[in-house]
Amino acid sequence: MKKTVVLSVGGSLINPGKINTGFLKKLRAQIKNSPYKTVLVCGGGKIAREYAAAAKKLGLAREKQDIVGIAATHLNAELVRQLFSAKKVHSKPEIVKEKIIIAAGWKPGCSTDYDAVLWAEKLKAKHLVNLTNTDYIYDKNPKLKGAKPYKRVDWKEYFSIIPKKWKPGLSTPFDPIAARKASKLNLKVACINGKRITQLEKYLSGKKFIGTVIE
DSSP states (O other): OOOOOEEEEHHHHHHHSSOOHHHHHHHHHHHHSSSSEEEEOOOOHHHHHHHHHHHHHHOOHHHHHHHHHHHHHHHHHHHOOOOOOOOSSEEEEEOOOOSEEEEEOOSSSSHHHHHHHHHHHHHHSSSEEEEESSEEEEEOOOOOOTOOOEEOOOHHHHHHHHHHSTTTTTOSSSSSSHHHHHHTTTTEEEEGGGTTTTHHHHHHTTTTSSSSSEE
């Protein structure tokens, strides 16, 4: 049986303001050459935040704001689906035979990070990788002077440096709800900069890599 890898692909990588075709081409090359069964769960990024913010300004309820944001994850995922010639964009985690599975947001009240954890649970994946836009997890905003990078951090310490609650558009390495679920499942989560996509194979091969492991 092939090893299964679940990737939470940050929307900030797919569309940081405009669609990052360079990243997507590198992602395709990396995954196409991978021997692993791979689930790519696509985030919404800036477009999701903009639509959810507009929904809030229009006075729509929190659940409706979430639904609008989820739609943005499906738009990103549809582009990725076409790129990989996958059969469909999945929402609810399920057993799928295909080697490459493309997924997007599912239910209101959580992020695609959480959906990625649910996929890992469903498929009994041993590896969950969060592709983000920073090299490491830091003890505070990496833009601030003196921010300390972590190469490894346990769940207890990780919880101490992130917000306790999740809200749509929250910018954090791996969201609080997803982190709590992952810790209960004893999942190991690697956070890797998607701009350094070659680091993914190094991590999966057990080699030294640039990134942070939470366990």
